[in-house]
Amino acid sequence: MFSLPKTATIIEVGPxxxxxxxxxxxxxxxxxxxIKAxxxxxxxxxELTSFVSPKWVPQMADAREIVAGTKKSGRQFVLTPNERGINAALEAGADSIAVFVGVSNSFNEKNINKSTAQSMEAxxxxIEKAKQDGIFVRACISTAFYCPFEGAVDPQKTIELCGQFVDWGVDELSVADTIGMANPQESHELFSQLKKRFPDVLIAAHFHDTRRMALANAYAALVAGIDRFDASAGGLGGCPFAPGATGNVATEDLVHMFHRMSVDxxxxxxxxxxAISFIEPHVSNPLQTGMYTLYKNRK
Structure with missing residues (x-):
């Protein structure tokens, strides 16, 4: 038998x-x-917004206004790809930043025109300066399982990359199945190794639901001892730099599953x-996740 955590923290990444x-x-x-809802x-x-070039991600052009207009309530991350983004985020009042890198070179080059090694060097x-200034730093590890251009990623490459971030003092690792190709066995094995290797670092699991495996993968990570999970209300999401990636695991489906297992x-x-009902008219497609569909049919 195995025991599950009694509580789990959901990091909402929908915005x-x-x-x-x-x-x-x-x-x-x-x-x-x-966000308020x-x-x-x-x-x-x-995860509120990202300080990236509006040329590449126009939806995030209002990052400053989002940070300024959000009530402080718990830890709120903003995604920052480089020094300019970090400086802009801190000037806007952010106190928690998220940096990101792809384990696979091909994904990283498509995403930010740098190899993985070049990204880490930059x-x-x-990161070291942010930590000296008392900023909470989250490292988002993309393509931790599979890459849309290279296929399967060696788990040891993911662990080694996480180790570099830990050596530099990051507070949290968010380890992502960016294109939703992982299976529960792979999820359990990788997160078990990460928990054993980095017992004093916060670790979050980030799953996409491309092949309807996100809940199963989240359960496998939970069994491995992970108690922090990224999720998106309504299953919103996708990655503009990862062909084929669909939405994130739905917050409502993940919460329902955890509550049914007495994980608060x-x-x-x-x-x-x-909150999902509010945002649905403002997005391109109807939101049809399992629990939200049941909610709409109930009304």
Whole structure:
């Protein structure tokens, strides 16, 4: 027999990872109302926005306004790809940043025109300075399992990359199945190794639901001892630099599964459904995740 954690923390990524790939522009006030509704549902930890070039991700052009307009409630991350992004985020009032790198060179080059090694070389001094300044730093590890261009990724490459970040003092690792190709066995094995290797670092699992395996993979990570999970309300999401990637694991489906297993998340599902109902008219496609569909049919 194995034991599960009694509690799990959901890091809501809908406002950033969820909306970044939306074809329809969501206006700033609607984003802020969506964030407020998510907070009221019991999701204080959240990925708000990203300080990236609007040329490449136009949906995130209002990053400053989002940070300024969001009520401080728990840890709130902003994604920052480089020194310019970090400086802009801190000037806007952010106190928690997320940096990112792909384990596979091909994905990294498509994403930010740098190899993985070049990205790490550039990030090291930025992370060390941020930690000296008391900033919470989250490292997002993309293509930790599979790459859309290279296929399967060697788990040891992922672990070694995580180790570099840990050596530089990051507070959390968010390890992502970016294109949703991982299976539960792979999830359990990798997260078991990460927990054993880095017992004093926060580790979050980030799954996409391309092949409807995200819940199974999350369960496997939970069994491995992971108690932090990225999720997106309504299953919103996708990656503009990862062909074939679909939405993130749906927050409501993940919360429901955890609650059914007596793993408390502190999230009020009814209020979460209300938040999803609010954002649905502002996005391109109907939101049809399992629990949200049941909620709509119930009404």
């Amino acid at each position: 950033r990872d969820g909306l970044q790939n939306e074809a329809r522009t969501v206006n700033t006030e609607d984003k802020l109302d969506f 998510l907070q009221e549902a019991g999701l204080p930890e959240m 990030l090291k001094p930025l 998340t502190g999230v009020d599902l009814e209020k979460l459904y209300e």
